[in-house]
Amino acid sequence: MRHIRIALLYWTRLLLLLKQAPPLDYHILAPQSQIGQTMTIQPSLSYLLVLFLALAIHCVVAVRIEYTLAITTAELSPDCHPYRPPIPSTLLINGQFPGPVIRARRGDTLVVRVQNQIFSAENETVTMHYHGIRQRGTPLADGVPFLTQYSIPVGEEYVYEFDVKTQAGTYFYHSHVGMQSVSAFGALIIEDVSQYQYDEERIFLLGDWWHQDRHTQEAGIVSANWSWIGEPDSLLINGRTINNASFAGVKCGGYDVTAVEHGKVYRFRIVGAQTLETLAFGIVNHTFTIIEVDGQGIKPVVTDYLEIAPGQRYSVLFHANQTIDNYYIHTDVRWRAVHPKNGIAILHYNGANNAPKDIVPDPSQLPSFPRESAQWISAEFKPLDRASFAPYELDVKTPAREIILTTAHIMLPSGLSIWTINNVVFQQPEVPIILDILSGTRSTTPNYTAAAQENGYDKMRQTYPIRKGEYIDFVLQNTVILPDSCEAHPWHTHGHFHWEVAYGSGQYNPSVKPGDGNPNVTFVTDPIARDTSLVYPTSYAYFDTDNTENPADSSQVVPCGWKKIRIFADNPGVWLVHCHILAHMMMGMQIVLEEAVEDVVTTVKREGF
Incomplete structure (x- = not known):
């Protein structure tokens, strides 16, 4: 019955969309004299039935999707700074930082095999939590050490199996042991039919970075000889930035560059994977239309910037409608006194000059944000x-x-x-x-x-x-x-x-x-x-x-x-x-x-x- 209800919901939405849509243009087989001409016709009932059946089949036939996440450790300098901890403490997932994107569709079953390959002197254990996934009926897959499982020892693996029958949207996964999730995280996208039209999507994973040994930080906040972890030295976007101008030009990759095509509409998925600070997120000369908050659809809200706390996620519609050029993306700290200014990436319009990914911009070139205000614009969020x-x-x-x-x-x-x-x-x-x-x-x-x-x-x-x-x-x-x-x-x-x-x-x-x-x-x-x-x-x-x-x-x-x-x-x-x-x-x-x-x-x- 649940699948029938979902299929009917899709059918209803499809009819509403088609009712509002203009006549459809089709290229069809025709006599030689008419080849290449476009005929404008109204969708027939048979055409609608075919679409309905395709949607219904997707609803009924759930797919089992399997991923393997191998956790290793490495030295990494995502902000071009030369600091290296005495013992490599950056965790990679399948050799990547951030980790690979996990994708499924609403109704699918996910099977995630997490392998602990952290072969180091620290003998670290690990788990993986799927942030925002309710785990309804599968509490053993929530990934919380000493609540739902023992942490995974070195050389062993744990299989997380759960379905996403009733959820869709933007999520992420991360380790739930100590401060491992500073680097052990990745996007988790549950796709579904959307009532919003867009051409493509892009993902922005926000993060923070310290020039300190993570193991020392972890020990400092749980020991009698207490010490605070400190404020982050850098703010990362998709795992990259430049700490300061002294390290510009160092061969470390520079700023992350996101390419768009002028005239297209994009769905930007922004994930608050940072571990300490709430962040503002904006792009010079552009606005966002918020359509999703933490996996829940909302009525559209237009804003100049986002305010994203650790663990929160947003989807926005982004119109690539400005002059073809390069535009700076910027994150700035909210609600804390220390504000690193190096959370920078670049939005690159195809056809523009090469993105200046190795050049630290003057602060005047970055988007600015107003003074913090309690509740931000959340009063405007209404359920879709x-x-x-x-x-x-x-x-x-x-x-x-x-x-x-x-x-x-x-x-x-x-x-x-x-x-x-x-x-x-x-x-x-x-x-x-x-x-x-x-x-x-x-x-x-x-x-x-x-x-x-x-x-x-x-x-x-x-x-x-x-x-x-x-x-x-x-x-x-x-x-x-x-x-x-x-x-x-x-x-x-x-x-x-x-x-x-x-x-x-x-x-x-x-x-x-x-x-x-x-x-x-x-x-x-x-x-x-x-x-x-x-x-x-x-x-x-x-x-x-x-x-x-x-x-x-x-x-x-x-x-x-x-x-x-x-x-x-x-x-x-x-x-x-x-x-x-x-x-x-x-x-x-x-x-x-x-x-x-x-x-x-x-x-x-x-x-x-």
Whole structure:
């Protein structure tokens, strides 16, 4: 029945498109005197039926697509800088950085074989997470160490198998061990029939890069002799840039160049694969029309630039309609005080002079971006097709069960700097939780009622158990980071998309309701679904100068903005919810959901594990 519904949906959309389209031009067989002439005819019913059957066949016949990703290590200088770590710590996927593009179509089954070939003194393990893929019914394929699997040892492999029956859009895959995803990532594209017309597509993978040894960075943020990873030395676009003019001309590839043809319309897929900073993304003299956010279609929104947090993705329509020339692409840091200016690439119109990929431009040649503003233009995002969320009947006016997650940055007496959530320090399990459930070692009957009375947290299980079929509102309460500023935090929900149903400044107040007229609170009446949401600093941002108190003088956490996201518990499994700033996640900004635990065993067995 599901395939029939999808086919009918395609049929309906096809009829709407054809109804609005002009008559079609065909070159057909004709007498010799008429060869080469174009005849204008209306599409016949038989022609429409052929198209319908082709679409229906695609819906019914799912394809099994297999990939092998071999993880190795190498020395790399993507920004032309001569720094080399004492032990090669850059991970490559099939010898590439970024990794190869994984492609499938809606309805397909993906089989990804990940091989750990990191033969080095560090003896590193690895996993692979498919960011934004819900893994409905396949929780063992989520790629989170000690939640859904053991990390893959050197010389071994792990096979991830999952389908994409109900998803399409722009995703990506990345390692979920330590800071490996600084380089171990690649695009994951799920194709589908689009109601938007475009000629071709291009992919932009955003990244960040340090002139430091990754192993030293990882050790620094989890040890008593704590040290911060630092701000990135370079911002990368498709794995390349030039660190500064001193290294221009060095034979390292220079800037990434994306070629376009004048007059064509492109779908640009922009992936926030960076690991620390939110980025603005723009192209000189061009605009974007946003059509997709985190794999969900939205009604078109035109903008001069994008704001992309770690883990977020956008698709935009791009009209190559400017003078044939070369145009600079630029990324700049948002919501952090340090702004490397070297996130540069080049848009090259075919027919223009050679792209100046080895020449560092003057800053005046780059696109400029306005001062940061909380929520950016997200209020303009509206769902393209509410029916695509079926069977979810989202009523934002009806309260759901609420769980408040208050973050706090603290320094322990030992010298270790950590993030806590509701004063709880995250403890990594010794055995993957889902394997304990499958083996019978872990109870499948959590006390949901008792946990709900403790703001959702089960102290014995050290997780947040949620019942199947529940709507849950998570309030993500932002607080000032030591010593005195508030940062933006991108929160990612594994196993689910979520709806941003409300946000506000300062401290969350559960007594404020829609219609109260509180200017500090916004209730979203028609939210889009996404899987990574940015909680903005509404005070104490790095550029704020009008704060009335110094938060460092307070022994209490200082609130500085919040966002409420709603999920529907329809996916039995063990799922991570975390800040997608890697260092913050490693320092403890993460929780674990145990969802419909009583159904996990049957769910996994149904999938053949």
